[in-house]
Amino acid sequence: MASVTLEHVKKIYDNKVVAVQDFNLEIKDKEFVVFVGPSGCGKSTTLRMIAGLEDISEGILKIGDRVVNDVEPKDRDIAMVFQNYALYPHITVYENLAFSLRIRKEKQEDVHRKVVQAAEILGIMEYLGRKPKALSGGQRQRVAIGRAIVREPAVFLMDEPLSNLDAKLRNQMRAEIILLRRRLDTTFVYVTHDQTEAMTLGDRIVIMKDGFIRQVGTPHEVFDKPKNLFVAGFIGSPQMNFFDAQLTRQGDSYSLATHGIQMELDAERAALLRENQVDTMKVILGVRPEHAVIRFEDHENAIPCTLNVNEMMGSELHLHVSITDDQTAILRMPTIDLTEEKRRKLTAGSPLYFSFASKVVQLFDPETEDSLLFK
């Protein structure tokens, strides 16, 4: 059990490509932190630097109180689970689990006890005699996790461990990782490109893009208070809708105008804007699909639009609409009290109207792309 501290960590590859820029983060003891971002954002590189598989170009990495920049991976007291499992194909599951213990020259009975214990936790007792090739994807993943468990590491590193599994198994393993985490109660660093995994697993989420941290926060914070346009668009599915809007300040209050509607901002948002010293300006307005109220008839402060595509997701509909030629949006509509009559109106080309409350909007500076509401 240990904390992990990254101070101004930077990774520059030999070909001068900068993969990670000035990465600062303190991962607390027993915390579950998820690095998430699109591919090439530097999340895996950062994890591999913590593991010691990549050199750190600049900055300081501490595990516990110890600076480990130049410490070999094996001496960092970490364990890592790889995306492709990296099981040793030529030895049995038992030997795979025992591998690190044998290197440490632990006593035979200790090795056996730990292997059996890990196998029991993961429910792979009956496969101990098999070679990895004879296992399914989910079982292999369990073995890979088991190999990390037996070492009782201070820090668990996971590099997209669920990406190679099919959707159903992924959900199941995700739940198992949550249970495992509760059981092991140690520090976890988890890399994924899947925001659902990030939101469900992490105590805190680190959202990265182009080698920079874009926001660090609890799942709640990054969802409700995105720091910038990228985070707002990245977290949440379907993604947040963005509209050009005009923000007008009148003394202490603010009003917002977009696509023919005008609304007064609520007190909380007005206070934040005042605090950030925002004046009258053009802004990017963000509205999550689930926050839109969809109507079939025109209504006060509703934006008229045309339905393009209607995606049936089961419990809800995703409606792709266009407001003008170059402005589209995605709206979510629960199916639970959707009458047959209304459902029939939801065909391509039919006119719709949607509105939203001022207390759900996000506002971004079009220049810097930073949130105007972020403290």
Added chain:
Amino acid sequence: MAKEDRIPEVDIVVDHKAGVIREVHPPHKLRSRKGHERRVNASIYVVLTIISIIWLAPFVFLVLQSFRSYITENGGMVSYLIPKQFSLDNYRFLFQPESQYLRWYTNTLIIALFCAVIQTIMVLSVSYVLSRMRFRGRRFIMNMILVLGMFPGFLTMIALYFLLKQLGLTQQGAIPGLILIYVASSGMGYYISKGFFDTIPKSLDESARIDGATRFYVFKRIIMPLSKPIVIYTILMGFMGPWGDYVFASYVAFGKSESYNVAVGLFRWMNTRDLQGYFTRFCAGGVLVAIPITILFFILQRYYVEGVTGGAVKG
């Protein structure tokens, strides 16, 4: 007309992996097509048979000659192929001390075994390093070796001879001298095994290193067991090179018959002694040389093919 109108036969196969249903067209079952295929096959087999006869003829010739007695029949070249009487006189001669054949055979075996071992270690470690480690000049070294490999080894013959002579590794010292020559540049043959190692996921190394293994431990315990075909291929190559070499062996051991290998010794018989008298014994010597290699190949054939093709996947 009827032919065109018929519905094509289609089998439907569910590809679970890709999650799609594929249509598989069965091969046409038209009679004329089958006949055509048969004719093509027949001609291919005829050609192959002819080629293999041409290829095997010298071996058959060699084996047959080796059974013609040099005492009772004729030890030289004759105008007939099958000996009048099969005898083992030639082989008996080889096993007499005066022939020195056993000595040469032992020399060859020692050289080949040493080379096989040392060369395998060198080739595999160079390949592993070039496949796994990233260091300054890696590309340069690889390209350099490629370019150097274009020059035939004989170019260095004279220089090598004088170098070895300085070290006392010619004539009497020819055996260690030859081992040195064969082994010296062996790391340059990293190509196929590096290609093979490249196909083993790097994350295995990384995982093992996090598990506490040193680089050498990873090499020994993870990479080697996974590379059996390429290890066997490398051993075979390391053994065969010196086993059949004539060029280097002939000048390094020059004039010192105790240091000859089989190829040089046998050729000396033809060259300096009596061609008419020694030809059948030469043939018997040749047969004995071929035996161990043949056996090795029969046993390891499967790995050999895997090694060559496995390494070729990613080069």
